[in-house]
Amino acid sequence: MPAASAFKLRQYVETLSALQHVWRLPAFAQQQWPWADDQSTLLQRNQQRLAALPDIVTSLPEPASPPVPFWLTAGIGGRKLEQIQAFVGQIPLSQVPLLEWCSGKGHLGKLLSFQQQRSVTSLEWNAELCAAGRLAAQQHQLPQTFIHGDALAAAGFAAVQSHAQVMALHACGQLHMQLLKSATATGADAIYVVPCCYQLISDEHYQPLSAAMRSHDFPLTRRELKFIVQEQVTGGQRIEKLRHTEVLWRLAYQIWREQQTGSREYQPLRSVAKHYFSGTFSEFAKWAAAQQGLQYEAKNEGKILSAASERKQLVDAIERVQAPLKRPLECLLILDRVCFLEEQGYHVDVIEFCNYDMTPRNFLLRAHRQTA
Numbered sequence: 238m239p240a241a242s243a244f245k246l247r248q249y250v251e252t253l254s255a256l257q258h259v260w261r262l263p264a265f266a267q268q269q270w271p272w273a274d275d276q277s278t279l280l281q282r283n284q285q286r287l288a289a290l291p292d293i294v295t296s297l298p299e300p301a302s303p304p305v306p307f308w309l310t311a312g313i314g315g316r317k318l319e320q321i322q323a324f325v326g327q328i329p330l331s332q333v334p335l336l337e338w339c340s341g342k343g344h345l346g347k348l349l350s351f352q353q354q355r356s357v358t359s360l361e362w363n364a365e366l367c368a369a370g371r372l373a374a375q376q377h378q379l380p381q382t383f384i385h386g387d388a389l390a391a392a393g394f395a396a397v398q399s400h401a402q403v404m405a406l407h408a409c410g411q412l413h414m415q416l417l418k419s420a421t422a423t424g425a426d427a428i429y430v431v432p433c434c435y436q437l438i439s440d441e442h443y444q445p446l447s448a449a450m451r452s453h454d455f456p457l458t459r460r461e462l463k464f465i466v467q468e469q470v471t472g473g474q475r476i477e478k479l480r481h482t483e484v485l486w487r488l489a490y491q492i493w494r495e496q497q498t499g500s501r502e503y504q505p506l507r508s509v510a511k512h513y514f515s516g517t518f519s520e521f522a523k524w525a526a527a528q529q530g531l532q533y534e535a536k537n538e539g540k541i542l543s544a545a546s547e548r549k550q551l552v553d554a555i556e557r558v559q560a561p562l563k564r565p566l567e568c569l570l571i572l573d574r575v576c577f578l579e580e581q582g583y584h585v586d587v588i589e590f591c592n593y594d595m596t597p598r599n600f601l602l603r604a605h606r607q608t609a
């Protein structure tokens with residue numbers, strides 16, 4: 238019932254609005270503890286509020302699809318393969334041709350077309366990925382074809398228009414939002430979508446999909462959307478160490494900048510590849526200073542780094558208070574999608590299609606158009 242989802246959405250909006258002084262705060266920009274209460278009081282109080290929120294999951298996952306022959310899974314990483322098999326398990330058997338949106342090499346389409354003996358068209362804008370996928374489909378004589386095209390342009394809309402069923406695994410923000418808009422506009426019978434990277438949108442601010450969400454005053458910036466998907470623990474030890482260095486060096490640079498310019502205003506640096514953090518701090522600081530029109534000369538680096546280490550403890554403590562709010566914020570974004578689909582006449586199941594450890598983006602929306 239649309240009313241039930243809209244009601245859930247309202248509860249999330251109200252609770253998260255009451256807690257916005259916690260999650261909207263950029264932890265990195267703080268120089269002192271920002272709240273009147275201490276960490277454990279805040280954690281406890283916030284937890285009580287969050288515990289009152291309704292579950293957004295509406296259905297338990299079906300079992301993952303049975304294993305496929307090893308030759309079909311060549312080149313698919315272990316985790317990705319598990320995600321794909323879990324996803325395929327949620328798609329009802331059918332002979333209706335399916336569109337795979339932003340497919341990469343089309344591994345999902347490949348397994349699904351094998352297991353359901355079903356024709357799949359995979360849309361992808363990277364020519365190399367299309368070529369690799371096409372080759373695999375030919376080798377295995379599967380009914381899978383590729384469209385090399387831009388999902389956000391006319392090619393994308395045309396592909397949706399010619400399919401009654403569509404699916405997307407981990408299509409980033411604007412891409413899966415566009416799929417939801419186009420597929421509902423063309424009256425697709427079934428829509429299977431696992432959203433990810435909510436921050437990759439074309440506007441500075443989030444543009445809600447549903448009328449239900451638009452009826453609330455709940456703005457979200459790209460930075461806030463990114464906060465939602467930034468995980469506390471991601472990879473192995475090496476990744477963790479690099480992440481530690483990255484935070485420390487960014488803070489050290491910020492402290493140097495404050496000393497240099499006399500301004501305490503926080504000026505974020507853009508995201509960069511991890512290899513920037515395997516050289517020396519001096520090299521990083523030179524690069525960072527150049528980005529902001531300054532010139533870096535190494536001086537007192539030991540002192541700056543130890544001040545950064547202290548500030549990192551503050552940032553870590555702030556982030557520990559913020560972390561439990563990420564999943565509820567993601568639930569709110571999922572509810573926006575659910576309400577939108579329901580407003581367009583669909584019945585929607587929200588399924589945690591695989592474990593969070595396998596991928597934190599583990600909400601699958603399974604929508605079927607309701608017939609009058």
Ligand SMILES: C[S@@+](CC[C@H](N)C(=O)[O-])C[C@H]1O[C@@H](n2cnc3c(N)ncnc32)[C@H](O)[C@@H]1O
Pocket residue numbers: 317338339340341342345360361362363366386387388389405406407408409412
């Ligand atoms: C996160 S990957 C997901 C790939 C695949 N669905 C999976 O789960 O492994 C997103 C894919 O979308 C493709 N992509 C990004 N923008 C696109 C666009 N405008 N049109 C078509 N494909 C796009 C990328 O090249 C990439 O292969």
